[in-house]
Amino acid sequence: MTTIYVDADACPVREEVYRVAGRLHVAVRIVSNGSRPIRGPGLPNVQMIVVSAGPDAADDWIAERITAADICATADIPLAARCLARGARALAFNGQEWTSGNIGGALAGRILNQHLRESGINQGGPSALTQRDRACFLNALDRLVHAARRGAPIPLKLRPPEPD
Template sequence: MTILYIDGDACPVREEVYRVADRLALKVFVVANGSRPLRPTGRPNVEMITVPDGPDVADDWIADQIAAGDVCITTDIPLAARCLAKGAKALSSRGHHWTEDNIGTALAGRAVAEHLRSFGANTRGPDGLTKEDRSKFLAALDAAINAARKPTARRLMVPPGGF
């Protein structure tokens, strides 16, 4: 069964995820450190996980728990890469699907931005989400869940000359 993991420290689309999870009867883990307290949702399928404060502690928890067939919602590119390595799907809060084909470029771009910031450059990301962004996210989340739920196709190995 597909489980949804939310990197909860700075996720602006939690409510959208909750609604989709309710509709599809999916379990959701919202993982964050105590710096931004999470309010319980009252939903039986949503569990709030508070991890100790520290760099990447929430990311480590998600990466340790996530499995193939699950979906992670995160804007953290290294976490997305770790989820993909475990066979899970990864999706940004703007509806961008992280894939094996694009994660390397994203990691490289992140490294360049960090380097520029070390010289004082402003590499601030985009402004808050618009209604259109939220709509795009919901469509992408449905697509990610559907893709995660599909069993991986097994190749039929036919020996040379047939059976």
């Protein structure tokens, strides 16, 4: 049985997850740390999980429980890598699917950006989620749920994003 795990801290697409999960009858685990409690939607297929407020506590909870039949929605690249290592699927909030073919570059870019920030070079934060990003997320989540249910293998590489 497929479950969608949501790294809920700063997650802008919870409503989209609820919509897809409700339509496809999929269980959802919304995982957050104790520092910012998140109000649940009151849906029978959605379980709110509050873990300790320690660093990476929500990530650890998800990574310890996710299986190859599951999907993780997260903006956290290291968590996405941990989910992929367990055979699960991982999806960024903008609809980008993480795969073994693109996660290494994303991890390297994260380390580089962290080094630049520590060096005093301000890179700015992530761009705001657009309506197109939300639509991409909805489509990708729907596709991933169906693929997970079929037991389809996770592709190594995806086609590059379309130019704007």
